[in-house]
Amino acid sequence: MGIKPKIVLDRRTVVKEILKDxxxxxxxxxxxxxxxxAAAVGDHINNFYLWxxxxxxxxxGLGLALAQPNRRILVITGDGEMLMGVGGLATISVKKTxxxxxxxxxxxxxxxxxxxxxxxxxxxxxxxMASGAGIKNTSIVYTKxxxxxxxxxxxxxxxxVFVNVKVTDKPVPMTLPPRxxxxxxxxxxxxxxxxx
Amino acid sequence: xxxxKKTSWSNAVFKILKENNIKxxxxxxxxxxxxxxxxxxxxxxxxxxxLTSEQEGIAVLSGAxxxxxxxxxxxxxxxxxxxxxxxxxxxxxxxxxxxxxxxxGEWGEFNPWQVPMGQATQVVLEASGVIVHRAExxxxxxxxxxxxxxxxxxxxxxxxxxxxxxVVGFKDWxx
Amino acid sequence: xxxxxxxxxxxxxxxxxxxxxxxxxxxxxxxxxxxHDVASANxxxxxxxxxxxxxxxxxxxxxxALAQPGRRILVITGDGELLAGIGSLxxxxxxxxxxxSIIVIDNQAYGATGNQHTHxxxxxxxxxxxxxxxxxxxxxxxxxxELQAQIPNIYQKPGPYFAVVKVVSKxxxxxxxxxxxxxxxxxxxxxxxxxxx
Numbered sequence: 001m002g003i004k005p006k007i008v009l010d011r012r013t014v015v016k017e018i019l020k021d022x023x024x025x026x027x028x029x030x031x032x033x034x035x036x037x038a039a040a041v042g043d044h045i046n047n048f049y050l051w052x053x054x055x056x057x058x059x060x061g062l063g064l065a066l067a068q069p070n071r072r073i074l075v076i077t078g079d080g081e082m083l084m085g086v087g088g089l090a091t092i093s094v095k096k097t098x099x100x101x102x103x104x105x106x107x108x109x110x111x112x113x114x115x116x117x118x119x120x121x122x123x124x125x126x127x128x129m130a131s132g133a134g135i136k137n138t139s140i141v142y143t144k145x146x147x148x149x150x151x152x153x154x155x156x157x158x159x160x161v162f163v164n165v166k167v168t169d170k171p172v173p174m175t176l177p178p179r180x181x182x183x184x185x186x187x188x189x190x191x192x193x194x195x196x
Numbered sequence: 197x198x199x200x201k202k203t204s205w206s207n208a209v210f211k212i213l214k215e216n217n218i219k220x221x222x223x224x225x226x227x228x229x230x231x232x233x234x235x236x237x238x239x240x241x242x243x244x245x246x247l248t249s250e251q252e253g254i255a256v257l258s259g260a261x262x263x264x265x266x267x268x269x270x271x272x273x274x275x276x277x278x279x280x281x282x283x284x285x286x287x288x289x290x291x292x293x294x295x296x297x298x299x300x301g302e303w304g305e306f307n308p309w310q311v312p313m314g315q316a317t318q319v320v321l322e323a324s325g326v327i328v329h330r331a332e333x334x335x336x337x338x339x340x341x342x343x344x345x346x347x348x349x350x351x352x353x354x355x356x357x358x359x360x361x362x363v364v365g366f367k368d369w370x371x
Numbered sequence: 372x373x374x375x376x377x378x379x380x381x382x383x384x385x386x387x388x389x390x391x392x393x394x395x396x397x398x399x400x401x402x403x404x405x406x407h408d409v410a411s412a413n414x415x416x417x418x419x420x421x422x423x424x425x426x427x428x429x430x431x432x433x434x435x436a437l438a439q440p441g442r443r444i445l446v447i448t449g450d451g452e453l454l455a456g457i458g459s460l461x462x463x464x465x466x467x468x469x470x471x472s473i474i475v476i477d478n479q480a481y482g483a484t485g486n487q488h489t490h491x492x493x494x495x496x497x498x499x500x501x502x503x504x505x506x507x508x509x510x511x512x513x514x515x516x517e518l519q520a521q522i523p524n525i526y527q528k529p530g531p532y533f534a535v536v537k538v539v540s541k542x543x544x545x546x547x548x549x550x551x552x553x554x555x556x557x558x559x560x561x562x563x564x565x566x567x568x
Contacts, residue, residue, distance in 0.1 A: 067263025
């Protein structure tokens with residue numbers, strides 16, 4: 001097993017780094033902190049924030065990736081959210097979508113409900129689950145240096161790619177993006193498709 | 197398996213799905229959907245998505261709509277129980293949603309374990325804001341799916357077509 | 372896309388062999404063929420047949436394992452059933468029940484609904500997922516020799532134990548297994564927890 005490295009990365013800094021040069025990336029965020037993290041970088045018309053549908057972020061990314069094969073799709077979500085729909089990793093692996101990247105911000109906690117420990121605190125390894133599900137390109141990130149190497153993977157390498165970023169459970173301020181579903185849907189689609 | 201011949205209606209239903217520009221068909225297998233699933237796999241334009249659990253399909257079709265594709269979910273009545281929370285996203289964002297549900301737990305059911313969910317399927321869907329159509333005769337299925345597709349994609353609603361067990365046929369426990 | 376691997380083990384023989392010397396072990400089956408495989412070995416009162424709740428077999432067995440720490444609890448289920456509730460492996464991996472063994476009869480198909488391919492024939496590695504979920508004792512069984520070697524481990528290795536048995540993708544004949552949930556569950560409870568429990 002070996003000793004696990006210490007978790008030092010700050011989730012806000014990680015998301016800011018990932019989205020720094022996002023180009024025409026389409027972003028789906030899982031409910032809770034990942035949605036606030038993306039909003040903290042700045043609201044963006046190519047962001048679709050989930051405010052519910054726990055367990056559905058990666059699969060929403062899959063449907064979007066199938067519909068938009070020429071765009072890069074990034075899903076940023078939490079460990080608890082991913083665990084709730086973890087069978088989706090097998091579904092995604094089977095579809096082999098080359099343009100889909102999944103990034104987990106793994107603080108090993110259910111942040112929105114009182115920081116209870118998730119399964120990843122107790123030996124469950126999401127990146128290994130992804131590789132067991134058949135996803136070939138998986139990695140785990142503990143350090144700034146590893147993050148720097150992982151960002152091009154998220155943007156450029158043949159998907160599906162899965163990057164699990166271990167982040168601290170330090171509380172961060174809530175930054176809320178728009179939450180009206182039809183508004184989020186319309187602006188996302190109008191910008192992407194030219195119509196609603 | 198005493199499953200009735202289902203190619204006749206599945207041909208017509210698949211044609212309607214194509215006419216409605218359905219590009220993604222997500223499914224969890226059911227005997228009643230066998231030939232429809234096969235058609236989705238063989239079609240050059242339709243992207244078939246095989247799921248481990250039905251709730252995945254709701255999220256996939258939400259993403260499909262965001263990306264400009266229309267889709268449909270094929271499931272069995274037991275799978276309706278797995279999608280309820282995920283429907284909240286579809287409802288709140290007013291995504292169109294078309295579901296074709298083959299019924300178990302009603303007409304001639306041999307497995308008592310299928311009965312509770314089968315009997316609850318329609319009320320649970322309706323309680324979640326889904327408009328429910330039923331098709332009880334083979335000749336009604338295509339027309340019902342056509343109406344449901346229109347209501348879903350033009351009327352912008354969540355619509356389920358429940359295909360009665362009477363049409364799908366029933367299995368024997370010991371065969 | 373689909374792996375064209377040929378497997379030779381027959382699901383029913385595999386299950387019968389596993390259960391041959393089961394002792395006081397209790398068995399939970401997943402929906403579908405597993406019910407018939409287990410019931411045809413011997414309709415034991417310590418069998419809980421789940422003829423529904425797809426994706427639920429492992430967690431039902433986990434609850435039994437907590438309630439019956441002195442007894443081995445086996446799950447015998449299919450690959451499709453397990454995939455429908457695959458998150459349970461993570462939960463079980465965290466809880467580490469010492470007396471729980473999960474045996475997946477993997478025919479790479481949804482046998483009860485028309486033999487559609489499941490994910491396991493297309494690159495999904497259930498043993499890998501179990502390992503990632505913190506299962507320390509796992510096995511992939513593809514032939515008679517491996518099966519024979521693993522049967523003692525199913526009963527004796529500290530749990531949670533997880534094995535995938537690759538079998539030919541052909542359903543065996545169904546039998547008239549007990550299907551009344553009230554009957555099966557009351558009978559099971561009396562058998563494992565004592566009369567009147």
